[in-house]
Amino acid sequence: MRVLMFGWEFPPHIAGGLGTACYGMTRGLARNGVDVTFIVPHAYGDEDQRFTHVVNASDVEAMYGSTGSGADDILEKMSFIHIDSNMVPYISPEEYESYHEQYVKSGRKTWSTTDAWKQRYTFSGKYGANLMEEVARYAVVAAQVAKDLEGQFDVIHAHDWLTYYAGIAAKRVSGKPLVVHMHATEYDRSGENVNTQVYAIERAGMHAADRVIAVSNLTRNIVINRYGVPAERVVTVHNAVRFAQNCGTTPERGVDDKIVTFLGRITYQKGPDYFVEAAAKVLKRVPGVRFVMAGSGDMMNHVIRRVA
Template sequence: MFGWEFPPHIAGGLGTACYGLTRGLAKHDVGVIFVVPKAYGDEDGRFVRVVNASDVEVSADDTREKEIWEKLTFIHVDSNMVPYVSPEEFDDYSRQFRETGELPGRHDVWKERYAFSGKYGPNLMEEVARYAMVAAQIARDRAGEFDVIHAHDWLTYYAGIAAKRVSGKPLVVHMHATEFDRSGEHVNQSVYNIERAGMEAADRVIAVSNLTRNIVIEKYGIPADKVVTVHNAVRFDKRDSGESERNVEDKIVTFLGRITYQKGPDYFVEAAAKVLKRLPNVRFVMAGSGDMLVHVIRRVAKLGIADRFHFTGFLRGDEVQKMFGMSDVYVMPSVSEPFGISPLEAMKSNVPVIISKQSGVAEVLDYAIKVDYWDVDAMADAIYGLLKYPSLAAMSAEKGKSEVINLKWDNAAGEVLDVYRSLVG
């Protein structure tokens, strides 16, 4: 299995999903070798073998993957695409590039051992290319140890292709989010090409929702009988219950996610302004970071609601649970969300949720309030109703938690195992 991140070192839902799925597969007696560009040594190794790609040596003179490298060289260029980086960091990258013509963190791709950053930095495309070469070496060295190759998200698709060509083993690619989800209709052509190449080379494509499956079929031209839907799930542990100390009497409404176009933070702000006209004793929390942060802060100030808004920055691990423990309502107003694990995490913490109809998770939830992301009046009404009427909020929280308990990674892993068996017999 090839991934770009693994807990506790994650930048978003991708790492959380990989963790839940691999734990679930372990309960089905599936052994997983999980390869990441950079391992930190504190990954949970009780149910998965984590391999650090930065420790794998590859000879630059080895011509056995010449065809693969020729197909990869087109992405071995400096790119200004820097996912997940903060606006302040991006400004630094841009200024240095304008002044020197170089981007920070650039490495020589021909070294025998490549020191992956494991992050979503300015040399991301270079790392994607090098990761594919390392994947070929790992597949050759461990050919007798695995039956199936499973690649998560576009960053690892070329790694999956390389491993398949070396080993001859079947390839499954997992589509957690498409370039259309991230960028709307203004797609990054290089990323789109990688996604399409990965799915064309794969023996099976797993989509995290029917919404994503339809995009894969319609916009990438992948045959429908090759694409299966396996919905994500949520993991329960002892930290999921109980409220956190909040030190304020006001109600708290939370947005948690990357502050980017895809997540719809601007619609959350507009809905908040409408709620505050009717209920003044409410605080709105925006937890996360992203390229729209400055825009959102300016809009909050212009609307005159800055004293009611809190920006926490990116939250990790226990910080997320603490935030949910303080929340009265959770809102996910995503413009395009392949699935969306965060509403499940809120529901398991007894928080009523409002989600956009344009999200994959809407396919599996009956007790979340669903609105169109652009309908800020409906979103404001839903927030107002949950804050104003305690019985409605209590019912929503109770029914929601009962519903989400049944969305288990063990079940999702069982469906993935069925995909594996269909390929290896």
């Protein structure tokens, strides 16, 4: 079995859990005799390629005319989409403000379909102000990769909404079955206040797929009920855990208190407010417990105020 896999992150340069999950999957697939070619928007050159062949999308020359690429209608849909504020899940508001100022000073503006057909596009591979632009152009490159690797893969695997259009384009070009992996839906990230453009991409990707993988039964139910994907096409595959080697030594504790830790992005999806509320209830009844939060995110200041 040969898999053409599209992701947005890959260790060791990761911003969140998506890259770690993809890395773990490639390890597991390799051990089961599956050959994986992993396409990433921006490769740094020192990725662990023992279990997969990593292709840098920024190095791919996409030689297209105006039609027949497999991504034409995607570009038409995406050409007017431009996110300037809420699609930066891995940096703080303060960091984003600095990032956006630099972006504005650079003089760049929203792009049109005409400048999407250049031979090569250098992806940042980040979650910045031109994220939607990169998502659309990634689909163009994906179609080219599928053409270049014709006959060298059996199935396409795309991770999260960022790569769904890429998966669709590759499927159109190659005719190979498409599996999309839903690690988190827009409802997980935003509650009921979903970004309609992201929702549309998620829905299009899952309806174009031959199989949808959800990381939990909760996610599977959301995919079926909120996105209208037929239940027989959605399967749950839980994330695995790879235990660290030589983890038998217990580290020396500096305090006698019981310690409860929150480690992750301090953002809606991770439920940091629930952690704080639970801590307050526990501390009213149980002495000698210390709650520690480690991370950053757009809810950082809100959580600090609530703790105070």
